[in-house]
Amino acid sequence: MKTVEGLTMSSEKIIINVDDLYFRPSIYAIIIKDNQLLMTKFGKYGYFLPGGGIDLGENHIDTLIRELKEETGYTVEVGDLLDIQTAFFKSPIKEKYSHTIKIFYRAEIVSENPEDIKLTESETILKVTQEWVNLSEIENLKMAGDDGKLLEIVKNCIKK
């Protein structure tokens, strides 16, 4: 049986059978304001960028705008395409294994309305919250379901 090395939400390495995988394209935003990066905290698992899975039939840019609104209440304008990552990932709440395509874009906040926040069931279970993190502190953060690539992408984005 063909296997790949994947990650859990706690960033532990696991072996996943390729036959168990399904495609999960997803999109994330790098939003920097006053030397702070907007991050999503998944309870005990740690931090990642705001964003999420693309729905079938949805343009990926629309996904990013919708996810940001629902997770943070921010209306954003999507900027430059920054990077792409492939990851194999075990869901923290279901026995499901995804072949995730992560697409990273720069974005800027246009307006804010906390009433737009509408967390999904899994986001509520994972105790998802938002935090502005000082750029100087990112290296010390515990990332959720990440093997170091996120820090690299954020650093490259700051340089551009």
Next chain:
Amino acid sequence: MNKIVQGRDIDGNKIELNVEDLYFRPAVYGVLIQDNKVLMMNQKFGYCLPGGALDLGETFEESLKREIREETGYEIKIINIVEVTSEFFKFPPSSQKTFKDAHSIRMFFTCKILSEDKSNIHLEKIEEEWNIKPEWIAISELENIKIGDSTDLVSIIKKSIN
């Protein structure tokens, strides 16, 4: 009521597709430019870029290197991501295989050729049926060729040059 999205067929015509019929098809394509020419695949519907769909369990780097090797015999290095598009796509009918309508996430990368070995060319049955073959096209000729693709490839190629 069924949710509908506007999609395209291989000739670029607009068609309506049922969201429930779609499946995710992440795909990667390479823009290879050398001596003011771009490497394109000539096939029965017109020109497209080398590349194709990801297999489950394969990273985008592995897919792109494999697809370009199988279609052109070139070994490549990936330089940069240029564009990502979402496409809702109806495949043309084929005697080989029936394709479902796809929600394709298409990723376009600039690449550099490292080496060439034509004996590595290995076409899929559908690619043979479409008579697909690599061809170097002068950048100045891009406006004059028939693009056989649902995406505006000419603007992606031009974006890769800048």
